[in-house]
Amino acid sequence: MHTVYKAEILSVGNELLSGRTINTNSAYIAQRLTILGYSVRRITTIGDNLEDISLVIKEIIERKPKLLVITGGLGPTYDDITVEGLAKALNLKTIINEDALNELKEKYMKRGLELTQERIKMAILPEGALSVKNTQGIAPGFMLKYNETVILVTPGVPKEMEAVLDYFINNLLNEKPPIHYYEESFLVKGVMESELAPHIKKMVKEYDIYIKTHPKGHETKDPFLEIQVVSSGLNKDETLNRVKDTIARLKTIVKQLNGVIID
Amino acid sequence: MHTVYKAEILSVGNELLSGRTINTNSAYIAQRLTILGYSVRRITTIGDNLEDISLVIKEIIERKPKLLVITGGLGPTYDDITVEGLAKALNLKTIINEDALNELKEKYMKRGLELTQERIKMAILPEGALSVKNTQGIAPGFMLKYNETVILVTPGVPKEMEAVLDYFINNLLNEKPPIHYYEESFLVKGVMESELAPHIKKMVKEYDIYIKTHPKGHETKDPFLEIQVVSSGLNKDETLNRVKDTIARLKTIVKQLNGVIID
Structure with a gap:
């Protein structure tokens, strides 16, 4: 770290x-x-x-x-x-x-x-x-x-x-953190936050990444989420790729749960 | 108190x-x-x-x-x-x-x-x-x-x-504060915050009131302030009157400083 x-x-x-x-x-x-x-x-x-x-x-x-x-x-x-x-x-x-x-x-x-x-x-x-x-x-x-x-x-x-x-x-500001920060997010309709929760929990345990779901609709009536992936690290490319990979994995899961991705 | x-x-x-x-x-x-x-x-x-x-x-x-x-x-x-x-x-x-x-x-x-x-x-x-x-x-x-x-x-x-x-x-919420809160504000053009400051300082010392100036323009180039008066107390009418009286006094001062009041 x-x-x-x-x-x-x-x-x-x-x-x-x-x-x-x-x-x-x-x-x-x-x-x-x-x-x-x-x-x-x-x-x-x-x-x-x-x-x-x-x-x-x-x-x-x-x-x-x-x-x-x-x-x-x-x-x-x-x-x-x-x-x-x-x-x-x-x-x-x-x-x-x-x-x-x-x-x-x-x-x-x-x-x-x-x-x-x-x-x-x-x-x-x-x-x-x-x-x-x-x-x-x-x-x-x-x-x-x-x-x-x-x-x-x-x-x-x-x-x-x-x-x-x-x-x-x-x-x-002379001494800036030697850290690269990167975040990306995408929107999903039709998947409840509580459905995604166990998958995300598993992913954040496996990878050095932060994933947050932001509910934008109603959990059961009209599920609509923004899924945000954040990472930071010393190496710019690694940080960026970590986020990109995670986004790709999340999109696969969302599709398996019959969610609609809105980019 | x-x-x-x-x-x-x-x-x-x-x-x-x-x-x-x-x-x-x-x-x-x-x-x-x-x-x-x-x-x-x-x-x-x-x-x-x-x-x-x-x-x-x-x-x-x-x-x-x-x-x-x-x-x-x-x-x-x-x-x-x-x-x-x-x-x-x-x-x-x-x-x-x-x-x-x-x-x-x-x-x-x-x-x-x-x-x-x-x-x-x-x-x-x-x-x-x-x-x-x-x-x-x-x-x-x-x-x-x-x-x-x-x-x-x-x-x-x-x-x-x-x-x-x-x-x-x-x-x-069973136990609510037995307090009445009242605030009122007005807008003033043409008076700098630093001009009003000594007058306000004197007023808040004399009366049990809170006065805050919110700069909305540029102090010297285009002075534009919102002046807010706040009070709270056990008696509703007293609280309201204290604010009203203070607003009236402030408006007199603003006019003496050649400010324009925008209600």
Whole structure:
């Protein structure tokens, strides 16, 4: 087995806990990291509360992921307290980050706007943090390393999160997992999930592969499944072939069960 | 201050950790619980892994929420292991639940289908669990009480989760929070989040209210905000009036800052 590059994601925001906002950010980040070869182990959502943010970051750091991506709570308002929570969790001081301040100066001053206390707040980062440019909004992102964990913090507005994550992955993430990830899926009508279950159970025991059935219809009334095959490994061709072979075997089984394959 | 009814949500599924599926379930559940008067404190997503599921449930139980809603992993396949994870976490045995078995018998047998091992699996629940009817699919949900926490477990397919949650809230949730929750929001163009920030900070200090600004445009280029006011309390009219008064005060401030209100 290859080394697993574990990752975690932490979303900060009361609007996520009240269900007002659907957490699309987590899915986006999870997908980017998965394709890069990370194994995302846990996604946590927490409110804009200093104690909770600090506590959950401590818990994550104790699980020693290679990468932690935190989103939300970097803005100018009183309830944007992710930096404070992170600093408290890691016992770091916060200071004005010169790069972040320059980024803010540029953004506000070119519009003739002053750097008020609320605006300067967005440049106050944990000591040792490297600011990460936000091309889509105001608040800069930042990264820092703590023990074995690289921590990236991005704003919560989706396009700003995407911009900061993108910049980080393309320019700042030095140690990427040496893993190739591949997945493929197909649709099947007329086979119940419970009929396929014993066959899949056998296959995943025999091969180093992950198979998941996603029910899309009603189990007995209108069986309709998406069957997904996932694998990752050090060798690109092997990984791809493992998935392709499994898909072929699954299609044979589906036909034997009188299922209709919809590609 | 009134008693806070804390709630947590746990989503189980590799497809959420790989970003393949956006976790709409959590937002739906969070919204239902928030409107009922619960304070949702944390949402966790974990993969289909026995150790991880068991560990995270133990952690949640230690935080003593009044209510924990778990979704996903109740189906017939090898990787549906939420029941096992829950039983391990709480040190409970699993047994065939007669009500769940009858529900499954009815669903499969009326279509002339046998109860195979994979199908019976969906009736194996922790000892002491009360099965909760799933009108939209096969796998029954269930609930149980552990110490001070009511635990509801639902399937992960959204319409099945909704059906089970609905039945639970309407028929089985005996002790609801005695809290009224109210929120209202309005849209503003032409005021930057950083301009409003000091005013809002002052208001939330003075009144028992939560105000959040949601940036929808670009802070300096095209400022566009949604301003949301939330309150909850024992008295319905007081809660509603507190929100209405705050909205009125905020609109006055927005006008003073030359913002345009879009209702």
